[in-house]
Amino acid sequence: MKIVVCIKQVPETTNVKIDEKTKNIDRRGLGGVINSYDLHALKTALEIKQAVGGEVITLTMGPDDFAVSLRETLALGADSSVLLSDRAFAGADTLATGYVLGKAIKKIADVDLVILGQQSVDADTGQVGPIMAELLQVPQVTYANEVTVKNDHLVIKRNLDNVAQEITAQLPLLLTVTDTINQPEYTNVVEIAKSFAKTITTWHASDLQLDDDRVGQAGSPTIVRSISSPEKTVKVGHKLADNPVDAAKELVTALKKQNILAEDD
Amino acid sequence: MAVINENWVFVETDLQKINPVTYQLLTKMKQISHDPVVAVLIEKSDASLETELAEYGPDKILLIKDDELVDGDDLELTDALNKLIQKQGTPNTFIFPATVVGRSVAPRLQAWLRTGLTADCLDLKFEGDLLIQTKPSYGDNIMCEITIPNNHPQMATARPNVFAAEKQTNSNLKVEEIENLDWEKDSKLVIKSQLLPPKTTDDITQAERIVALGRGDKTDAGITVANNLAKKLHATVGVTRPLTDLDQYTVNEQIGQSGQTVAPDLLVNLGVSGAVQYTAGIANAKVVVSVNTDEHAQIFKYSDYYFVGNALEFSRALEAIL
């Protein structure tokens, strides 16, 4: 089975601040790591490969330093990697990202299964997967909790709000996975050393036969108007009496006045 | 394609029941929209969910009665919604709930229509016909205002329990039944659905009153008193993440970024520090009361009333006078 796993490199922590001067997100000193959900996607792919054979290719769109994350996926067991890097891709929203990734899947050719994380922890959208599935015209199963291979099809479990689903899916298919599907492993020095025998191929815009107005900023219908830190929810609270009994009485009186508590509460 | 002056809301049904998030989105859109608000409902041929839906005041219901489409996969639903737009015209906006279903179907439709979609909005407002969408990023640490100025429909998914649902009658309601959508069947997926067993504890996302336990009250006595207090208040018990180590609490009771978003009228925090991952889940609580021994506790910044002192003593005193 030929499996492609899409991975994104994200900042090490999501505890970012806004630079007061530039009004941009201050990412100084923040290293990059593989989006945690994508490690679950990779593990899912490696388990399927172990069960039925095949190859696992990892794919990312981003600047050249995302190669570090691809190298890590090779150390974790992927067979080869593709980096999509071009100045023209900068400023892409989910639609433009899904478009370029989808074109790369077509170029890789004969892909049976595409696996993504349920969402990236920086953008938090979970949209890239369904967008790719639509552009590739393949069915999708999102938020998978469990995947098993049976003969030529997959059996997948997922949950909606109040509903559990069991889905039998033929290939080709696009899958996104939650973080409860498996337990990703960590890599080690030996595997990282060995990974240098595997290849990372870089493709630029010119390698993918792209429609210019569908990539990067030009291909992105959404515009970020402003960003802010959500400090504005902060309230100026009323300090209750120091003695717990008085404090409790004070509170109940105040809450009854506001009809938050009923008279007979 | 011509843009019509309508704002559409996708009605999520889970096994033939309307997901309450739909009512929240309808109420919000009614509040902010100067154009008709249209609910898109897909149901079985013998169902009449439109009666319930009408109680929340939509101006129009686009009704698709189709026994197969009700259980359609994402590919089929996308195709059907696309055909609906071809038939009716492109609405100015199209809003979905940020549930598993909404977050799966909306981006597929977006890709087909080549328009923009903003995920997981916490607020929506209009400037003229332009929808201003407020979306959290970086695990709720950053808020972005996003617009889709040049494409239609302007699409968004909006997070459950952020907007309050309010009933209202609309005497001008039109129900328009759509026939012969001719959506394309997909035989590649076979889906078996079953209702999840009812949650063992009260559903915290629906609770009107919550007593939330943090690590500062994580003792046997603290938990017992908090549960008694909750009973007296007719409140549901919620917890911070450290308490999910205990057998009796799971992610279903956990409040916050990796737990549940809650919207009670009254929230009492006992021994909760107020980490950003926790407060991300309580932004829509109306009145917040917090008890903490640390007078500089972060949680006080999110509280309407606070008591500096021992959670156990305070809960005992409060329980005694209720």
Ligand SMILES: Cc1cc2nc3c(=O)[nH]c(=O)nc-3n(C[C@H](O)[C@H](O)[C@H](O)COP(=O)(O)OP(=O)(O)OC[C@H]3O[C@@H](n4cnc5c(N)ncnc54)[C@H](O)[C@@H]3O)c2cc1C
């Ligand atoms: C990616 C990620 C996601 C997370 N998601 C969540 C989430 O969804 N929900 C969540 O809750 N956490 C989440 N966390 C964890 C979060 O960062 C905090 O660690 C957690 O909320 C702290 O819980 P706490 O307030 O109960 O405990 P603590 O931070 O230990 O606070 C205990 C408080 O109790 C006070 N105290 C001590 N003794 C007493 C007493 N006798 N009476 C009164 N007060 C007392 C202390 O002063 C202190 O303020 C997440 C973390 C990460 C990294």
Ligand SMILES: Nc1ncnc2c1ncn2[C@@H]1O[C@H](COP(=O)(O)O)[C@@H](O)[C@H]1O
């Ligand atoms: N630039 C990218 N390169 C490769 N994969 C990506 C990229 N952005 C997002 N993805 C994949 O899409 C998933 C959902 O991301 P998002 O839609 O940004 O929340 C991630 O878990 C990744 O698997």
